Structures are given as C-alpha cells and as structure tokens.
Amino acid sequence: MQVAVTNPSMHMCRRVALVSLLVAVLAQVASANSQTPQQHPHPQNTKTTTAPKKPKDTQKAPVSQQSKMPRAQKHDARHEIDKLEETWRSSILKGNSVAMKDLLADNYVAITSRGTIQTKEQALARLDSGRAHYTSLELSDIKVRFYGTTALVTSLAQVTGSNADGEDISGSFRYTRVYARDAQGNWKIVSFEASRIRQSGERR
Numbered sequence: 001m002q003v004a005v006t007n008p009s010m011h012m013c014r015r016v017a018l019v020s021l022l023v024a025v026l027a028q029v030a031s032a033n034s035q036t037p038q039q040h041p042h043p044q045n046t047k048t049t050t051a052p053k054k055p056k057d058t059q060k061a062p063v064s065q066q067s068k069m070p071r072a073q074k075h076d077a078r079h080e081i082d083k084l085e086e087t088w089r090s091s092i093l094k095g096n097s098v099a100m101k102d103l104l105a106d107n108y109v110a111i112t113s114r115g116t117i118q119t120k121e122q123a124l125a126r127l128d129s130g131r132a133h134y135t136s137l138e139l140s141d142i143k144v145r146f147y148g149t150t151a152l153v154t155s156l157a158q159v160t161g162s163n164a165d166g167e168d169i170s171g172s173f174r175y176t177r178v179y180a181r182d183a184q185g186n187w188k189i190v191s192f193e194a195s196r197i198r199q200s201g202e203r204r
Contacts, residue, residue: 134161
C-alpha cells in the first residue's frame with residue numbers, strides 16, 4: 001500500500017493563486033458596477049389635465065323692449081299724449097290745419113289707408129282743401145308704449161264721412177301714430193299709418 005505524500009509548500013502556493021484569482025475577479029466586478037450608470041425610474045407624469053372651459057355666452061340676456069320710465073314721468077307723458085291725440089282728432093273733424101301744423105314734425109310721413117305716402121305739406125293741404133268731410137271720428141282701444149323719447153300709439157277708429165265726390169269713406173280703421181320729442185322737449189307726430197279693417201264680403 002502506497003501512501004501519497006503531499007508537499008505542503010505546493011498546497012500553499014495553490015491557495016494563494018486561487019485567492020489572488022478570486023480577488024481579481026471581485027475587483028473587476030466591482031469596477032464594472034461602478035462604471036455602469038444607474039437607471040432611475042421615470043418620474044410619473046404629475047401634470048393634471050383640466051376640462052376645457054366652456055366658452056362664455058356673449059349673447060346678452062334679452063332686454064325688455066319697452067324702456068323703463070319712472071311711474072310719475074310715465075303718467076305725465078301719457079297725459080300729454082292723450083291730450084295730443086284729442087287735438088289731432090278735433091283738428092281732423094274741424095279741418096283745423098293751424099292746430100294740425102303744430103302737431104306734425106317737419107319730417108312727418110304718413111301712409112294712408114289707400115297705401116299712398118303723404119308728407120306734412122300734403123297732409124295740411126288736403127285738410128285745407130276740405131275734400132274729406134268727417135262727421136264723426138271715435139277712437140278706442142288706445143294703447144301707448146314709450147321707448148325713451150319716442151311714443152308708439154295704436155288705436156281703433158270708427159269713422160263716418162264722405163269725400164268731395166260724395167263717396168262714403170266711413171269705416172273701421174287701425175291707426176298707428178309715432179310721437180318723438182323735439183329739441184325743445186315737445187311731442188311731435190313723426191309717422192302715421194291707417195289700415196282699413198275689411199268686413200267680410202266688402203270689396204277692396
């Protein structure tokens with residue numbers, strides 16, 4: 001039986017070599033780790049999204065068409081208009097062109113029941129001519145609306161009369177009259193329109 005004889009110095013050399021190799025490998029690994037850039041996780045996008053704002057509605061709320069006038073002032077203005085309406089009615093019945101001239105504005109324009117245009121001068125000339133003779137002129141259903149310095153008057157008129165040819169001009173009419181304050185603050189008639197109310201079976 002042979003017994004292997006080992007050399008202690010040889011074992012020691014091998015150990016030293018293995019340790020040296022292990023140290024070298026560990027050193028390379030450590031060096032590689034130190035050179036590799038650390039990757040950081042991407043930060044979460046913390047930007048918050050907001051809902052788009054609705055465009056502002058630029059359309060203004062509807063405003064009342066009829067201007068608001070203090071009650072006392074409106075009462076006084078209505079009283080003035082009522083008096084002027086009576087003056088107009090009386091001037092037509094009496095053929096008073098002087099009083100009518102003071103009522104009408106210089107730029108007065110009328111649309112007659114026949115659809116013709118009539119200026120202030122033409123209206124006064126017709127009144128002076130006496131071509132139309134009215135025996136009665138009754139106004140009812142009078143409505144007055146104020147728009148600042150303008151007044152709109154609508155009414156129902158029952159007319160009895162005849163023209164120069166003896167033709168009967170009686171009938172029912174809808175009147176629309178527009179008043180405006182002049183530079184002196186006086187109400188003047190700037191527009192007038194007469195529309196005949198046709199009865200069933202009546203010829204145009």
